[in-house]
Amino acid sequence: xxxxxxxxxxxxxxxxxxxxxxxxxxxxxxxxxxxxxxxxxxxxxxxxxxxxxxxxxxxxxxxxxxxxxxxxxxxxxxxxxxxxxxxxxxxxxxxxxxxxxxxxxxxxxxxxxxxxxxxxxxxxxxxxxxxxxxxxxxxxxxxxxxxxxxxxxxxxxxxxxxxxxxxxxxxxxxxxxxxxxxxxxxxxxxxxxxxxxxxxxxxxxxxxxxxxxxxxxxxxxxxxxxxxxxxxxxxxxxxxxxxxxxxxxxxxxxxxxxxxxxxxxxxxxxxxxxxxxxxxxxxxxxxxxxxxxxxxxxxxxxxxxxxxxxxxxxxxxxxxxxxxxxxxxxxxxxxxxxxxxxxxxxxxxxxxxxxxxxxxxxxxxxxxxxxxxxxxx
Amino acid sequence: xxxxxxxxxxxxxxxxxxxxxxxxxxxxxxxxxxxxxxxxxxxxxxxxxxxxxxxxxxxxxxxxxxxxxxxxxxxxxxxxxxxxxxxxxxxxxxxxxxxxxxxxxxxxxxxxxxxxxxxxxxxxxxxxxxxxxxxxxxxxxxxxxxxxxxxxxxxxxxxxxxxxxxxxxxxxxxxxxxxxxxxxxxxxxxxxxxxxxxxxxxxxxxxxxxxxxxxxxxxxxxxxxxxxxxxxxxxxxxxxxxxxxxxxxxxxxxxxxxxxxxxxxxxxxxxxxxxxxxxxxxxxxxxxx
Numbered sequence: 001x002x003x004x005x006x007x008x009x010x011x012x013x014x015x016x017x018x019x020x021x022x023x024x025x026x027x028x029x030x031x032x033x034x035x036x037x038x039x040x041x042x043x044x045x046x047x048x049x050x051x052x053x054x055x056x057x058x059x060x061x062x063x064x065x066x067x068x069x070x071x072x073x074x075x076x077x078x079x080x081x082x083x084x085x086x087x088x089x090x091x092x093x094x095x096x097x098x099x100x101x102x103x104x105x106x107x108x109x110x111x112x113x114x115x116x117x118x119x120x121x122x123x124x125x126x127x128x129x130x131x132x133x134x135x136x137x138x139x140x141x142x143x144x145x146x147x148x149x150x151x152x153x154x155x156x157x158x159x160x161x162x163x164x165x166x167x168x169x170x171x172x173x174x175x176x177x178x179x180x181x182x183x184x185x186x187x188x189x190x191x192x193x194x195x196x197x198x199x200x201x202x203x204x205x206x207x208x209x210x211x212x213x214x215x216x217x218x219x220x221x222x223x224x225x226x227x228x229x230x231x232x233x234x235x236x237x238x239x240x241x242x243x244x245x246x247x248x249x250x251x252x253x254x255x256x257x258x259x260x261x262x263x264x265x266x267x268x269x270x271x272x273x274x275x276x277x278x279x280x281x282x283x284x285x286x287x288x289x290x291x292x293x294x295x296x297x298x299x300x301x302x303x304x305x306x307x308x309x310x311x312x313x314x315x316x317x318x319x320x321x322x323x324x325x326x327x328x329x330x331x332x333x334x335x336x337x338x339x340x341x342x343x344x345x346x347x348x349x350x351x352x353x354x355x356x357x358x359x360x361x362x363x364x365x366x367x368x369x370x371x372x373x374x375x376x377x
Numbered sequence: 378x379x380x381x382x383x384x385x386x387x388x389x390x391x392x393x394x395x396x397x398x399x400x401x402x403x404x405x406x407x408x409x410x411x412x413x414x415x416x417x418x419x420x421x422x423x424x425x426x427x428x429x430x431x432x433x434x435x436x437x438x439x440x441x442x443x444x445x446x447x448x449x450x451x452x453x454x455x456x457x458x459x460x461x462x463x464x465x466x467x468x469x470x471x472x473x474x475x476x477x478x479x480x481x482x483x484x485x486x487x488x489x490x491x492x493x494x495x496x497x498x499x500x501x502x503x504x505x506x507x508x509x510x511x512x513x514x515x516x517x518x519x520x521x522x523x524x525x526x527x528x529x530x531x532x533x534x535x536x537x538x539x540x541x542x543x544x545x546x547x548x549x550x551x552x553x554x555x556x557x558x559x560x561x562x563x564x565x566x567x568x569x570x571x572x573x574x575x576x577x578x579x580x581x582x583x584x585x586x587x588x589x590x591x592x593x594x595x596x597x598x599x600x601x602x603x604x605x606x607x608x609x610x611x612x613x614x615x616x617x618x619x620x621x622x623x624x625x626x627x628x629x630x631x632x633x634x635x636x637x638x639x640x641x642x643x644x645x646x647x648x649x650x651x652x653x654x655x656x657x658x659x660x661x662x663x664x665x666x
Contacts, residue, residue, distance in 0.1 A: 073564055093567035094576075100568040106561035110583045122579075123570035167569065 022049035022207040023083050023098075023174035025070070030079035032065050032231075039065040040076070041231035049174075052201050052208045053236075054218035057228035058254070063211045064179065066228070070209060071177055072096050083175065094123075099168035099176040099206070103183060105160045107152045113139070113163050114148030120171040138170040139163075141200070158189050169204060178210045182217065194220045215255045219243065227251050243295075245282070249374045252293035260291045261337050263371060271371050274335030278311040280369040289374035296328065298368040299341035301352040302361040310363035313339065317356050329353055331360060416643070423636035433637035443621065443638070450618040451645075453536065453607070454600035460540045461596045462589065465547035469588070472548075473555040487548045495542055499609040502538040503529060506610075530612025538606045543599055547592040554588025555581075594653060598646050618642050 027045040031038065040062040047053045055063040068074035069081060072093035080089045088096060107116050117138050118131045139145055142162040147155075155163065161181060168176060182190045182197075198221050201208050212218050218225045219239040226236040227250075235247040246252035249260055263271040263278070265286070270279045273292060284290065299313075306312060315333035327350060331339045341362060343349040354360050423433050437443040472483040490498065505511050506528035513525040528534050558581060566576040604619040611617070616624075618638060625635035 071564070071568060073567075092572075093564065094570050094572045096568075097570070098568065100565065102561050102565060104559065104561050106559065106565035108562060108565075108580060119566070119571075119579075120569040123566075123575060171570070 021172070021174040022051070022205055024049050024085065025175060025207060025209065026082040026085075027066070027070070028080045028082065030066070030069060030076040030081065032062075032069065032074060033077045038231050040069070042079070043228075043231075043233045044079075045226060045233065045236065047207055047209060049207055050205055052198075052210065052221060052223045054210045054212055054222040054225045055228060056212055056215060056218040056225050056254070058213060060230070061228040062231035063213075063228050065231075067177055067179055067209065067211045070175075071098065071100050097171075097173060097175075099171070099173035101164050101168050101176065101178040101181045103180040105164040105181075107160055107163055107167070109152050111152070112148065113144070113150045113152065113155070116152065116163055117148075117167045117170055119167060124171065134170055135166075138166040141169060141203075142166045157184055158193070161185065161193065165200070169200070169206075172204075173206055175207045175209070176204075178208065180212055181210075183212075183214070190217070191220075197221060219255070227254060244370070246293060246370065246372055248372050249291045249293070252291070252370060252372050256295045257340075258293040258295045258370075259339050260293055261339075262374075263290050263292045265290055274333070274337065276313075276335070278364075278369055279366045280371050281365075281367040282369075282371065284371050285373050290371050291374050293370040293372055294339055294364065295368070295370075296340050296342040299339065299362045299364055301329075301341070301343070302363050303352060306361070307363065310365055311369055312361060312363045314359065314361045315339070317354050317358055317360050320353060320356060327353065329360075331362065419636045420640055422633055423640050426633050433633045434641075436634065437637055437641060442616075446616050446618050446621045447641075449532075449615060450601060453532065453539075453615070453617065454597050454603075456536050457539045457543060457600040458593055458597045460536065461544055461547040462593060464540065465544055465551055465592065466589070469548050469551035469555055472552055473558075484548075484552060487545050490541070491545060495605055496609075498542060499538055499606045502534065502541070502610060506534050506537065529610055530614070532611070532615045534610040534612075535607045535615055538610050539600055539603055542606060543596045546595045546599060550591035550595065551585065551588040554591070555585050558584045590653065594650070597649070601642065601646060 025045070025047040027043055030040055030043050032040040043062070043066060045053075045066075055066060057063045065074060069076050072088070072091060075090060080087055082088065083096070083098075108119065111119070114135050117135045121131050121134060135148060136145070139147055142165045144159060144162050144166065147159070147163070152160065152163070161184075164181070178197075182193050185193060194217055201221075210218075210221065219242075222239055224236055225239055225242050227234045227242070229250055235242060235251050237245070242251065243255055246255060252258050253260055261273055263273045265284050266272050266277060268284055268286075269281075270277055271284055271290060271292065272278070278292065300310075302312070313331075313333055315331045317329060318332045318338070319330040321328045321330070322345070324345065326342045326344050329341050329343060331341070333339060339362070343353055424430060426432065468483065468487065472480045472487075475483070503510075507513070508525040508527075510528070512528060513522070516522045516526065528537070562580055562584070563576055566580045567573075571579065602619055603617065604623065607615055607617045608620055608623075611620075622635045622638050625631040625638065
C-alpha cells in the first residue's frame, strides 16, 4: 500500500500527539440474499489499518449492501465481519464505534450544527464541559469554525457535507464508512472535496471504506479500489494497477473510457484485430474470448513518420467533440470497428487532428495494449 | 406609473389571480353559507332577546350547572386526548417500523371503524360494557371480579367509547409525521453510539412532535363537542356542554342560552389553537425555517 500503516503515534497539526488508530477490517466470505436475489455473493476483503479502500460498482453491484453489513444495519446470510480480529458480525451498530457519513448527510434537522456535531459525545456520556472544545476543533477541521449556532436548514449542500464529516470525526473513530458522500455536490465542489477528504484521511489516520459509483472519484482518493459487479468482488487493486491491468472486460470498461474490440489470440505476446497483428507487452490469456481495451488517452495520432515499435491503426475521422480541456475524436477503422481518442486542447495536439471524413493514422504502444478476457475469470 | 399598467406580465398575473378566485368560489360560497352565516346568526341570537342583552352569558357565569358542564367537558376531552395519544403513538410507530405489507394492514384496521356509524359503535360499546355485558362476564369467569364493574352509564364508559371513535384522528397525523422521518437519521444516531432507546428519545420523538401536536389538537377539539356517545353511554349523569346546548333547545326552547353556550365553546377552542400555536417551538422542530 502507498501510505504507511502501523499504530505509531503521529503528530497532527493543532491536535497534539494522539494515538492514531486505524482498524483492520476483514470481510470473510460474506453473502447476503433477499429471497432469491443474491445481493452479495461470497465477498472476502482484507483492509489494512489506515487504508482508504473504495467499493466501486454500478447500482445493484452489492457495494451498498456490503457497507450496510460493515455498519451493522444488515446481517450477512453467510460469512463474518472482523474488526481488529474481533468478530462483529452480529454486534449492533451503536456498539461498533465506527463513523458513518451518509449520502443524504442525515443531519438532525431539529438540532443546531453544534448539537449535531456533539451528538456522539452526548451518546458516550462525556462530561458536558468537554464538548465545546471538541466541537470547535471538529468544526475547524472541516473549515466551518464558528458555525455552532447555525441551523441545518441555513446551510448549503457543501456545508452540510462538512457538518456530517465533523459529526463523524469528533469521536476519533478507527473506521469511517462513507456512502457516496459527495454525490449530491456539483462537480467543482465535489472535486475539491475529494482532495480535502484525502488530506483529512491522512491527518486522521482512520481506516476509510468509501462507496462510490464514480470511478474517477475512486481512483483519486483510494489506496485500493474494490470493483464489484452483481454482488461479486471482481478485482481489488491500487488505482494505477486497476487502470492498467484490469482483470477483465467489465473492469476495463468501467474504469476510464475504454473502447473494447474483440481480438483473437495469435501467441503469448500478440493478438489479431481484423487481420492486423498487434503486439502486447503483457502475457495474453491462453484461453477464452479476448477483447482489446483501448483507453482514449493512450492512442497517439501519427503524422508522417511511423514508429515501427508501436501498433498501428488507420481509418477516418468520424466526429470531433470539443470538451474544454480536451477534445474527443471518434474514428472508424478500415476494418469497420470504432475507436475514440483524446487530444489535449492545446495547439500542438489539436493541429494533429484531421478534419471530419479525412484519413487518420493512430498508434498504441505495446505496453498500453491491454488484452483481457471478455468474461470474469 | 403608466408603464406598470401596461406591463403584460402584470396583466397576465391579474387574470391568473381572477381565475384562481373563480376556482375557489364554490368552496367559499359553501363556507360562507354553512359556517360564517350560521355562526354569525348564533352570536346574534345569544345577545338579542327583544333588544340587546347579556343575560344569557350572565346565567352561564352564575349558575353552577354550566360551570360543572364546562369543567366536566374539558376534563373529559383531556382524558380522551391523553388516552388516544398513549394508545395511538405505539400503533403509528409500529406501522411506520414494520414496512410493507404490514403497515397497510395496520392502517386499514385503524381506518376501518370510520366506515361504521358512530351510533352503531356507541350501542356496540353499550352491549360490551353493560353489567351483564361481554366484558363483565369475561372478568367474572376469569375470577378477577366478584361484582360486575360499572363500566357504562358513567364517565368511564363515555371515555372508553370516545377514545375508540377518535383514535384514527390521532393515529393518522402521527403516522404521516413519522413516515416523513428519514431512516438515515436513525441509522446515523446508531452509528454515533446511541442505542435504540436514546435514538428514540433524541431523534424519533422530537421529529414526530408535529404529528403529536396535530393529533392532540384534532382529538381534543372533536372531544370537546362530542354529543352522541356521551348522551348514550353517559347514563344521564355526565352532562357535556353539547348536551347542555341540546337540552336548552329541545326541553326548554331557550335558543338564546343554547347559542351563548355554543359561542363560549367556540371561543375556548379558538383560544386553545392560539395558545398551542404560540407555545410550542414548532419552527425548531421543523428545522429552523
